[in-house]
Amino acid sequence: MIFLSKMRKPNYFKENKIEYIDYKDVDVLKKFLTPHARIQSRKRSSAPSKSERQLALAIKRARFLGLLPYVSR
Secondary structure (H helix, E strand, O other): OOOOOOOOOOOHHHHOOOOOOOOOOHHHHHOOEOOOOOEOOHHHHOOOHHHHHHHHHHHHHHHHOOOOOOOOO
């Protein structure tokens, strides 16, 4: 029986030494949005739960201030 280890994508925030996810850093936040401007799932983004919560809050704040779109067509 062969066991295949799960290959995890590296954590983007640890890799780039980002401790605080800032809502004003729109370029980083756009990487975690789908083409329809939805927040990517945790499986696709490979962010740990703590970073995922911070990321969601930062995206929502950026949307409220008009830095990111709510919907994209």
